[in-house]
Amino acid sequence: MAVASKLLENNFRMNRLPHIWCPGCGHGIIMRGIAEAIENLGYDKQKVCIISGIGCSSRAPGYMDFNTLHTTHGRALAFATGVKLANPDLKVIVVSGDGDATAIGGNHLIHAARRNIDITTIVFNNNIYGMTGGQYSPTTPHNDLGTTAPYGNVDNVFDICRLAEGAGATYVARGTVYHAKQLEKNIESALENKGFSLVEGVSICPTYYGRKNRKGDAAEMMINLKETTLDKKVAAKLPAEKKEGKLIIGEFVNKAQPEFCEEYHKIVDKFTKGD
Numbered sequence: 404m405a406v407a408s409k410l411l412e413n414n415f416r417m418n419r420l421p422h423i424w425c426p427g428c429g430h431g432i433i434m435r436g437i438a439e440a441i442e443n444l445g446y447d448k449q450k451v452c453i454i455s456g457i458g459c460s461s462r463a464p465g466y467m468d469f470n471t472l473h474t475t476h477g478r479a480l481a482f483a484t485g486v487k488l489a490n491p492d493l494k495v496i497v498v499s500g501d502g503d504a505t506a507i508g509g510n511h512l513i514h515a516a517r518r519n520i521d522i523t524t525i526v527f528n529n530n531i532y533g534m535t536g537g538q539y540s541p542t543t544p545h546n547d548l549g550t551t552a553p554y555g556n557v558d559n560v561f562d563i564c565r566l567a568e569g570a571g572a573t574y575v576a577r578g579t580v581y582h583a584k585q586l587e588k589n590i591e592s593a594l595e596n597k598g599f600s601l602v603e604g605v606s607i608c609p610t611y612y613g614r615k616n617r618k619g620d621a622a623e624m625m626i627n628l629k630e631t632t633l634d635k636k637v638a639a640k641l642p643a644e645k646k647e648g649k650l651i652i653g654e655f656v657n658k659a660q661p662e663f664c665e666e667y668h669k670i671v672d673k674f675t676k677g678d
């Protein structure tokens with residue numbers, strides 16, 4: 404693990420700090436995990452490109468000292484697809500909120516996964532639209548409150564990992580900001596996968612989701628994450644009743660399959676080089 408100040412100096416735009424996330428927000432922990440993973444893997448920072456849409460989560464590329472793009476809400480994966488196809492040597496990372504990735508950007512997500520394009524998407528899932536004031540999102544639990552669900556959310560939730568897996572992602576994992584070290588390892592594995600990778604980082608938004616749903620302060624929300632999650636390997640050994648209501652964390656998919664840019668460039672080469 405890198406010493407914090409070195410990690411900051413090597414990976415962050417110091418003139419943009421301190422960040423403006425609310426006290427107790429979980430998003431900084433995921434951002435740190437991304438920086439740690441890049442550092443551990445020893446990537447050349449000139450070859451890393453971090454792309455976001457809009458949202459609290461999407462502030463991360465503003466703070467991170469890499470090639471970065473802050474794009475339009477829900478469209479980060481469309482921009483990232485263009486970047487990756489134009490320069491397949493780049494390590495392309497998308498940071499996205501649950502709303503950004505699965506509501507307005509849901510269509511881009513399923514097709515990026517289906518294509519198995521070599522992009523790593525980190526979804527900061529705080530179960531709410533944080534930046535715009537706590538509207539419910541596709542991951543707000545059924546019956547929970549949001550600004551746009553003042554009497555309880557009647558929608559059912561998306562399981563982001565199952566959605567990505569079903570659409571064809573070749574690496575899928577879920578971690579939480581409480582289990583920060585494990586989340587960092589998942590991000591590392593995702594970055595090393597050649598193909599579409601998604602890591603769901605379950606985050607906390609004490610300001611909106613927590614306050615509206617009486618989840619307590621940031622520390623209580625962190626303890627709640629500890630108590631309501633189960634590691635996949637531990638869960639495998641438990642009877643069904645002990646798993647009820649628990650969120651399973653860990654690695655769900657890690658498989659090799661042809662990658663979109665390579666397949667695409669094979670066709671380009673066939674007609675331009677006559678191979």
Ligand SMILES: Cc1ncc(C[n+]2csc(CCOP(=O)(O)OP(=O)(O)O)c2C)c(N)n1
Binds near residue numbers: 458507527534
């Ligand atoms: C086309 C468009 N629609 C809506 C918005 C308003 N908007 C900005 S951020 C956001 C939601 C962000 O929520 P989420 O993606 O879950 O990220 P968080 O802020 O919770 O990290 C919305 C609706 C926008 N900027 N552009």
Ligand code: SF4
Binds near residue numbers: 427430529
């Ligand atoms: S509104 Fe929520 S997600 Fe946004 S910075 Fe504040 S705590 Fe974090």
